[in-house]
Amino acid sequence: MSPAFEKFKAYLDKLNHYSRVINLLSWDMYTTTPKLGFDGMAATDTYFSTEYFALYTSDEFYELVKTLNEPEEYEQLTPGYQFTVRKYKKNLEKDRKIPKDFYERFTAARNESQRAWTEAKNAADFSIFAPHLEKMIEYTKQQLAYTDPGKDVYDTLLGLYEEGMDSTTIDKVFEELKEGLLPLTRKILSAPQPDSSIFKGYYDPDAQKKVEKLLLSYMGFSFDAGVTAESEHPFTDGFSRYDVRVTNHFYEDNPFSSMFSAIHEGGHAIFEQNVDPALTGTAADDCCYMGVHESQSRFYENILGRNRNFWIPIYNKVQELLPELKRFSLDEFIRECNHIQASFIRTEADEVTYCMHILIRYEIEQAIFRDHVPASELPALWNQKYQEYLGITPANDAEGILQDMHWSDGSFGYFPTYLLGSIYDGMFLEALEKDLGSVDDILAAGEIRKITRWLNENIHWYGSLRLPKEVIEKVCQKELSAKPLLNYFEDKYSKIYQL
Amino acid sequence: MSPAFEKFKAYLDKLNHYSRVINLLSWDMYTTTPKLGFDGMAATDTYFSTEYFALYTSDEFYELVKTLNEPEEYEQLTPGYQFTVRKYKKNLEKDRKIPKDFYERFTAARNESQRAWTEAKNAADFSIFAPHLEKMIEYTKQQLAYTDPGKDVYDTLLGLYEEGMDSTTIDKVFEELKEGLLPLTRKILSAPQPDSSIFKGYYDPDAQKKVEKLLLSYMGFSFDAGVTAESEHPFTDGFSRYDVRVTNHFYEDNPFSSMFSAIHEGGHAIFEQNVDPALTGTAADDCCYMGVHESQSRFYENILGRNRNFWIPIYNKVQELLPELKRFSLDEFIRECNHIQASFIRTEADEVTYCMHILIRYEIEQAIFRDHVPASELPALWNQKYQEYLGITPANDAEGILQDMHWSDGSFGYFPTYLLGSIYDGMFLEALEKDLGSVDDILAAGEIRKITRWLNENIHWYGSLRLPKEVIEKVCQKELSAKPLLNYFEDKYSKIYQL
Structure with a gap:
């Protein structure tokens, strides 16, 4: 030393x-x-x-x-x-380079903005939030003028959350995705749909907690190095690979929400629990690229968790813990897990329409920073895009532009990382199947831990050491592309919806 | 300012x-x-x-x-x-006055001692702990030689936990208690006993948690200013009057433990939640006198919680939440709450024999600091006193002298505060009934909050401002005495055991 x-x-x-x-x-x-x-x-x-x-x-x-x-x-x-x-x-x-007084003013404005957003959302009234949003946009530009003078603002923002991914790269894959996904989504939405109403009922939150623990253990979450808790919105919080915590929210009338949140947050947590111990205490000991992080939570939630085979080895146990589910066959249960619907709220969307929610936000962020559309005009833009992509229009701003808190604290450029995560997943799925064979077979055999080990060794172990593009290159030996995700959607939902 | x-x-x-x-x-x-x-x-x-x-x-x-x-x-x-x-x-x-290097050595020795105690307790082998206990005694004496030179060591220790209560005062009331309580205890222990085995069974921990919340609300615990959690041993932890937390431990085979722990910790918590807000942030904003603090937890747990009338307004609700209790009438239930037994473990003792557990520890601490009995001889002394006071001899040191952790970190002089708390309770009960009338009637009418309010106004409000002796003087207008506690025990258990 x-x-x-x-x-x-x-x-x-x-x-x-x-x-x-x-x-x-x-x-x-x-x-x-x-x-x-x-x-x-x-x-x-x-x-x-x-x-x-x-x-x-x-x-x-x-x-x-x-x-x-x-x-x-x-x-x-x-x-x-x-x-x-x-x-x-x-x-x-x-x-x-950020002047101290500017930093303090930004911090104060951010706090006010978050408060105003909460108020506006509760009142479903965008006008309460509009001046604060305008301020957040201005302060964000000002801050980047200090830190990254002369650079494109939106590209810089994107790089804050997913280093090396600029809008040229993202535009390319998002366009690729949109082209294939828009027609597919329209086909799905006009096909016959399952009846969700059969799931109406009471689902004991204490029993749901037991199911959460079962799912986490099954995936490979270590309870020696992690705990569960409750919060308003589910999240993952890591102190080090030895202490990674996931939260959940349990709804009495909905058995799916807490299960898929558990699988999602479990994916984030398994990532952090499996970083090389030699990195502990360094800045590389967790993953600071939000897209890569999200790719892991979404891989578990969607690619694995919404696969019928995931449930084959455990559905009986889940029913034992949550007897209200005994009314439903595995087929009925899994059908509802893959129910594609046009809906307003991003965080409750299925894996297909979820992509649309992000595309809309990405386009609006570009409108803000490239076309300088003023805050006051954003709700109209929002509603127009929901109509265009999903054929629905929010009844009010609370279920429209006010639903997410990201813009209220100036986290512009964050949304695209969610969709990048899914696009990576398509590629990871291809690479994984090349190495290990059919995911369907592995899951049906109850060997999900094999998949977890593969993710541990190929992705988690490196923490932040590899940039997102390097991760893709090393794991997939290919250029970034939305094709694999599209193929996955097309294969899966053509069968489910008999398109 | x-x-x-x-x-x-x-x-x-x-x-x-x-x-x-x-x-x-x-x-x-x-x-x-x-x-x-x-x-x-x-x-x-x-x-x-x-x-x-x-x-x-x-x-x-x-x-x-x-x-x-x-x-x-x-x-x-x-x-x-x-x-x-x-x-x-x-x-x-x-x-x-404590030299820095001494402080560091003491801290290191304390950590080692706690580790050795855990090991010794698990192995039920006092010899592992003996040299560390000897060291804790020596370091304690040495520290007091720095801070309180020339003063009696044990009196100084007592003052650390209950300011103003020296061994002259404590000797007097403990002797008074012992004289009356020893014969009473012997009479009780030789009387016919209820059959505890009827309570064997499974008691759902999730249901017990719901009962805990009911009991806490009923007593007057504020969930706006407090939360519950789980831990190995129940405790109360206050951040300020606005955030007071109680923990509990739920045993599947025992419905009583978590209920009485909830009432006990609830008593501590209600104290801290009701200190004068003007004291917040000062050193007086919680109660730093352990005996006074303990008097409040024990008042709720024993004086109120083990009173049949406490349960009259809520026993049905408790049974609804914990249906396994429906097998038992209120009389059977309350009889078991007042089951007096000679037993080894202090923390599980009933309210009568509990006093003996403390008297024994108090006498042994005096043997350590006044008679300089070496650590190696303490287990024999311990066992001899258990035989003398309770007629039983521990099978090993784990259920004997190793059961409590207090001495392992040098907390000598702490034990007596538990019994002081009970002695205060006898006096508080007298004073409260003089002001409000019969506690039985108030409880039976479901008006326990009246009692809580009286405790809030007369005791809790002052935080640490009043020394223990001042609290007694202001609330009871009397000298400290064990008579009221003795009277309470005699009245109550003469009836229950038909002595």
């Missing part, structure tokens, strides 16, 4: 302690904190977040990071620390 | 942020952290605990505290801040 690395390591450990408690405070606020305790937790969160930012952007740390990027130091580092000092240097060069 | 107070307040807020995250880390480790995540959480806990101690004992803070103790500053402070600066001055004067 060189003296410079020793100093850097001590500083990094300290930063890691700070981010751990910031993470823990947020975990607690989402899962546990009672109503009246929220202000106290939030004040402590603000305190440590501010301290963290000061430590992270300090001259002292920046100097250490620069020193470790010098060749004679850099070459001695392990890949995890090389990644860390490279990433921090790049980020700090940018972040240190 | 004087400039000195302003500085002090900013420093105190910072300390409060630190203690909040230390508390949260510990809460998470007890309730949530998965097995493999424990080391990560513990490392962060150590980091912030060390930082906290450095901030708390810094010259800067000590100077601020001293300044605010000057009359011209002190008189301007609210009672909560007066208490805070007084307490901190006293504690800092002592704590700053």
Whole structure:
């Protein structure tokens, strides 16, 4: 250990302690904190977040990071620390260009904007949120003018969430997908549909919790290195590969929601639990590319979880734990899991129409940053696109443009990563079947852990070390393409809907 | 706000942020952290605990505290801040006398001792723990030689947990109790006993959780300012009056344990939820006297919870939530709640023999610090006293001297506060009935909230502002005495056991 690395390591450990408690405070606020305790937790969160930012952007740390990027130091580092000092240097060069007072104003405006969004959504009234959205757009542009002057704003935003994926690349695959998917979706939507109403009934939330645990264990989630909890919206929160937490929400009248959320979040969690332990404590110890991360949750949720064979070995056990399901045959159950419907809410959409929800958002984000469409005109644009792609128009803004919180805190450019994840999945499925043979057969034999192991070894192990394009290249030995996903949809739904 | 107070307040807020995250880390480790995540959480806990101690004992803070103790500053402070600066001055004067290297050695030895205790308990082999216990005794004496030179060690220890209660006072009331209670206990134990075996069966843990929530609400626990969780041993953890958390443990074969733990911890929690809001953020905002705190948990658990009338308004609801109880009449149920038995494990003892468990520990602590009995001789002393007071001898050290963890981390002098709590309860019961009339009638009428309100107004509201002796004086207008508790036991159990 060189003296410079020793100093850097001590500083990094300290930063890691700070981010751990910031993470823990947020975990607690989402899962546990009672109503009246929220202000106290939030004040402590603000305190440590501010301290963290000061430590992270300090001259002292920046100097250490620069020193470790010098060749004679850099070459001695392990890949995890090389990644860390490279990433921090790049980020700090940018972040240190943001004036402190601007940062504070942006933070304050973001908090106000989130509050206004909540109010607007509850009132189903976009006009409450519009001025804040306008501000978020302006502040975002301003921030990028500091950090990435002269670069295309929307491309830079996309790179924040999925490094190396610019709009040229994304346009190409999204167009490819849209061309094939629009006609397929229209065919599906006009075909005869199953009767969802047979699933009306009461599904004991305590029993659903037991099913969640069964599903997670079955997939390969480690309860030695993870826990489950409840929250308003399901999410995954990792402290390290040794402590990865998933949450869920249990609806009394819906047995599917918590099952597919469990499988989805389980996919995120299995990723984080299986990163190379040598990366622990470095910036590469989880996956910072949202598309790649999402590809894993969606692979489990859709490619595996919505496959009839996934359920063959466990459907009896699920029925034992949740006896209300005994009324339904496996065929009825799985038919409902693959029920394709035009609907308004992205997070509740099936795997096919989900793509449309993202395409719409991607096009609107481009309208914002490329065509400078003002906030006030966005609801009309939103509704027009829903009519065009899904043939439906939201009754109000709450089930329209106000449904997602992403834009309220300035997370522009995030949405496309969801669809990128699905597009990667099509390619991963091809690669996996080339290596292991038919997924149908593996699942039917109850050998899902074989698939998990393949994902562990080919994707999870590397944490953030490989950029998204490198992941695709290494795993699939192919250029990124939406074709495999399209083929998967066409094969699957032609059979199901007898097209 | 004087400039000195302003500085002090900013420093105190910072300390409060630190203690909040230390508390949260510990809460998470007890309730949530998965097995493999424990080391990560513990490392962060150590980091912030060390930082906290450095901030708390810094010259800067000590100077601020001293300044605010000057009359011209002190008189301007609210009672909560007066208490805070007084307490901190006293504690800092002592704590700053502890050499840093001694403190570190003690901390390391304490960790080793706790580990050795766990190992010894699992192996039921006291010899593994004996050298560590010897060390804990030595370090404790050494620490008090720094902080309280020339004072009686055991009296000083007692004062750490129940300020103002020295062994002269405690000896007097414990003797008073023992004299009456020993013959009563012997009479009870030789009377005919109910048949506990009828309660054998399976009691759904999920249903028990629902009963817990019912009991807590019924007593007056606020779920807006509190939550429930699970842990190996039940405990209460308060972040402020706005966020007080209780845990429980649910045994499939025992419906009583979780119910009485819920009522017990609920008593602690209702205390903390009802401290004067003006004290929030000061050192007086919870109760730092363990005996007074325990008096409230034990008042709910024993005086109220083991009273037949407590259950009259809710037994039907409890049976609805936990249908396995429908087999038992209220009389059978309550009879088992008041089943007095000689048993080995303190935490599972009934309210009468519980007192004996504490008397034994109190006498052994005196043997350690006054008669200098070496650790190696303590198991024999322990077993001899169990034979003398309860007529039973533990089969091994795990159900004997190794059962409690208190001595493993040097918490000598803590045990007596449990019994002080019960003795206070006898007196509080008298005072409460003088004010409100018969507790039986209030409970039978389903008006337990009246009792809660009386406790809120007379005890909880003051947090730590009143010393234990002042609490007794203000609430009971009497000297401390064990007579009321004895009277309560005699009345109640003469009827139940038809003595």
